[in-house]
Amino acid sequence: MWFEKSSQEIIKEFNTDVVNGLSSEEALIRREKYGPNKLAEKKEQSILKLLFEQINDVLIYILLGAAVISALLKEISDAVIIVIIVVLNAIIGLIQESKAEKALEALKKLSFPKALVKRNGQIMEISSEDVVVGDIVILEAGKYIPCDLRLIETANLKIEESALTGESVPSQKYAENILKSENIALGDQRNMAFMSTMVTYGRGVGVAVAVGMDTEIGKIAKMLEENKKNSTPLQIKLAQLGKMLGFVVLIICLLMFVVAVIQKRDLFEMFLTAISLAVAAIPEGLPAMVTIVLAVGVQRMIKKNAIIRKLPAIETLGSVNIICSDKTGTLTQNKMTVTRFYADGVLNDISYLDMNNRVHSALVKDMVLCSDATYSEDSRTGDPTEIALLELGVKFNIYKDNENELHSRVDEIPFDSDRKLMTTLNKFGDKYNIITKGAVDNLIKICKSIYANGNMVPFTEELKSKVTAASDSMSNDALRVLGTAFRVVDSTEIEIDSMESDLTFVGLVGMIDPPRENVEKSIEECRKSGIRTVMITGDHKNTAFAIAKELGIAEDSSQVVSGYEFNKLSGSEIEDKIDNLRVFARVSPEHKVNIVRALKKRGNIVSMTGDGVNDAPSLKAADIGVAMGITGTDVAKGASDMILTDDNFSTIVEAVKEGRNIYNNIRKSIVFLLSCNIGEIIALFIGIVLGWPAVLRPIHLLWVNLITDSLPALALGVEPDDPDIMKEKPRDAKKGLFSGKSGVFLIGNGILIGVITLAAFYIGNTIYPNSLMHAQTMAFVVLSVSQLFYTLSIRHSEKSIFEIGIFTNKYLVGAIVLGIVMVNMVIMIPFLASVFKAFRLTLNDWLFVFLLSIIPFILNELGKLIYRKLEKK
Incomplete structure (x- = not known):
């Protein structure tokens, strides 16, 4: 067991160097030997299993049952088309989900925790995945432990281990050896630090003794398997909406079937129509569409320096x-620079610091020694405030490494946000200096003397008010002010609690961090x-x-x-x-x-x-x-x-902007899909209630569903950013997706699409009374093409398509063109026309269906124009 071995044994066993750490070459060899420092991920699901998940739906099963019945009744073309459409829908869903998963996996990699290690004689920050056995790992408050470590150096180190041991109180850690025993639990291994636990206090150094699945947390991970998928609030709402819509549609389908029985229609034809309408009207594509739009949005935000860890954050x-x-x-x-100082009773610009003045010299040296930052020409590690103090020292030829050699640190009390102080105990010849730095108001309270005119004098209220006035003067100029004080002691035998008392105030420095x-x-x-x-x-x-x-x-x-x-x-x-x-x-x-x-x-x-x-x-x-x-x-x-x-603050604003655009795009896609579904329901249900022949064939509905539920909806989901999005007020989180104009817009356009589809069928049936197929084809084209044109007007609720530009969303233009081509293929290619029972339209027919199909687009654009004029008034 690692905790039973001494630090020297560990260092020798792992052939590592405490001072310089591993070389890059050695680290690479060890990574190849032991693998990356991460827990094994669950096995990916097979393509067949993922494909099965796409069709694992009651309505799809009913549809496949309808295909089987069609085949038995020798309606082979209907059966084949139903199967092809089901498979195509499943493949599209699979591709969308696969893209979303890949995007989210990339996101997980980007948010991998970092680790501080010694490599090639330097302290560097690397991904915790790249930590190897034998690495010398530096621990600080707030850092997760990247792997299992045998501690070799600690300073008031406390580690929160509840995730591993169940202990609610952070464990105090030491580097000392532990006597061998058979009954030492993980929580009692005080010289060990374990992967995925967290440093809450102090600092330390450890040797990596186990990585990845060989760690204690890795052993637990072998027994676990996470299969849960997280859904965003929006996806949950849409799932609920889908269920509600499904219930409504099934009732409508049942009514249609009852009406068909009363009207003595072909029951099998109506059975197929009812099922097709149910499948077409319920937006199964919504969850996949939302997932892909969110995933694409996450990737876009990563490029703008914002990593979204939780998808609901986008909403x-x-x-x-x-x-x-x-x-x-x-x-x-975050680039602090010391610009002013106060010492020996004088407030001045930093350029007036005189290293021949022992108070000035003590001010700079104490600030450098009482620091956990590191500084060199090539790297700077630590708090920006402390780095600024080290840069101040370099400016006057006082280097931390040199000072540490002369005045090594023996003990310390780390900084914490309640005390707002940090204290170190440093060796000065045969004596020791307690050096404290921190917030002026807290520091003054623990000082009993001060340097004035080169002499140490009692810290009277008058002198305290002068220090406070100097601090306020710097603060008024937006400078951050830190003070330092010290006390000389004879030995290291001093209680931690008594270190920050009876100090001598040395001086202040003021630094600024420009916007x-x-x-x-x-x-x-x-x-x-x-x-x-x-x-x-x-x-x-x-x-x-x-x-x-x-x-x-x-x-x-x-x-x-x-x-x-x-x-x-x-x-x-x-x-x-x-x-x-x-x-x-x-x-x-x-x-x-x-x-x-x-x-x-x-x-x-x-x-x-x-x-x-x-x-x-x-x-x-x-x-x-x-x-x-x-x-x-x-x-x-x-x-x-x-x-x-x-x-950067500006990145938050960019993220808000992106979040608004993503939500708007998802809402456009949802409103579009539901409008189209309402149009399909109205066209079929009203047609049946009026006693007309079937307005559309089942395979027409499925084909329209395939065209409009996939590419156009996705293209709306990746609509380019609205440049005026930040001119709008924040969205009210309590309001639903269809609040305000959205609900009216959705229902109004659904009714409009249904009415023009009915009009196409009625006029076609009137002109060609002996050709039901002709009228159905006209209704099929109007339903398909009107929905495609409708996408153009839904791109913005107020701006005209001509203002935002027809070709600014090339994906949508491509989806519309492809949709129209696919509708034409069904009509113009003889084999497909026979399968879909479509009639080859005349030039006059095309002109008529085009004029009908463009009505939703024209009325929406006119509506925007009228709305804007009324709003101006």
Whole structure:
């Protein structure tokens, strides 16, 4: 067992180097030998099984039964056509689902957790899939453990292992050896860290001893198999709609059959017609269409630096009306630069730092030593604030590696968001320095002396007010302010709890993180589209307000509140003020959750950004949790719905825009399909009630269903982005798919398509009273072609097709042309014409059916024109 061996034995056994790690060549050899560091995926289903799933439907079984009956009654052509159409529908569904699955698999790969390892003498971030046995892995708070590790170095390391051991409290970890015993449970192996658990506190270093299925979590994974498919709320709604529609259609089919019996029609013909209508009217293609449109949307969003982890997020994005954004790295560049300092009683520009002044020198050295970041010309790893401090040191020839050699770190208290402090214990000759850095207000409380004019003096209230004034001065200029203090002790025998006390205040540094390019423009775009931007930051109120004002988020200081002040507000006060607040400063993780809940309570749909371990609760609480892809911890990413690969606020706005367009496109496809289905039901049912011969043959219905349920609907689903989408207000999440104009539009067009199909049949039957086939063919062409032309007018609810451009959606134009060609093939090719019992239309017939077919398109375009004129008035 790995935990029984000493760290030296482990290092020797895996032939690794603690200082330099593995070489790239050795890592590649080991990856080929042991395979990728990931759990085995479930076996892919065979094509035949997937094909069977496509036809595993009661209505399809009834249709196949009808084909068998047709064959027995020697109606071979009907039987063959039914079977061909069923197979074609299944293949189209299979292709769509396959594309969606591939898109989602690509998405999973993109969201693979990262791991920090030593390779070629450098610390680098790699995909956890590429970790190999023998790798030296660096652990930090907020990171998932990429594989099973034998720890060789720890500093106050705690790991949350509930996913593996069931323990609710994080386990304290040590690098020390454990005495051999037969009864040591996983939870008691204190020198081990296991795959898929998470670091909650401190840091550590470990040697990878097991990867992939050889890990403890891998052993559990062998016993599990996940077959569940997740459906989005929209897909669930559509499934319910399909069931309801199916119930209605079956009743209509039953009524048709009863009427046929009363009218003494051909019962077999009516049986086939009823079944065909049921299959045609129920939009089985909807779930597959929604899946493929969502999957294509996910891929488009990946190209725009937004990874959607959960498909329902796409639907919710269109309703977002508040974006709560972290300041650092999202609204700003995350490239902190120290510009001012305060030391020895003087506030000045950083260029006036004098390394010959021992207070100035101590300020820079302490800031460099009390840091977990690493810095070199080739790489920078760690918090941007700490990297800025290391860059400050480099500017004055003070390098962290050199300082660490001279003043090695013996102990530390890691930074946490409640204390807002970090403390290290460093060796200085035969003594030790406690060095603390962090937020000024917290630091002042634990200091009893200060440097003034080169001398150490008591930290009086007057001197404290001077430090506070210097800090406020920098904060007013939108600078982030950090202070440092120290105390000399004789040995390392010091209680952790007493380290941060009786310190000597050294000085302050002020740094700025400039706004990102295009962020101001994105915030203005949000404002115009009814989306409020709210800044949530750990900075002081003055700093936060300065940046918010520059970006156009806030106009007045009354729109800024601290987390502490917000928590003191009563419920009624929050309700009164929340709509006016734009900046929440000095917030803790608990404040963030309360802010999100307060905004949601007002009926808002809230998006929330975060990157740290403690941001996970607020990301979960928000309607859309957005994690940072670059600076974000694995925990934050795991709790999020969306990950920004560039940590940029503008990407959130692009994602909202994309989400709105995707939802609109899905709605267009659904309205189109249901309108067509209503048209088919009306044409057949009214025709039978009026006592007419069958308006359409069963195979006509199935052919129309094949044409309109596949390519045109999908083409509408990938409609190009509407450039004016952000001029609209956010969609009300409580409203249904068919609220407002959509419901009227759907039913109105369904009736219109049904009526012109009936008109084509009636006029055809009147002109050619001795040729039922002639009239049925005219009805068949009008039903098919009118639906194809109708797709052009459904592309935008208000804009004319001539405004958006006929050829801007080339897929739709192709689908329309292909649909018309397929209808023509059925009529013009003698073999197909005999199978479909279609009549070869004359030139006058074609002119007539074309004029009828274009009516829905013309009326819809006229309706848009009238609507726009009325709206202007």
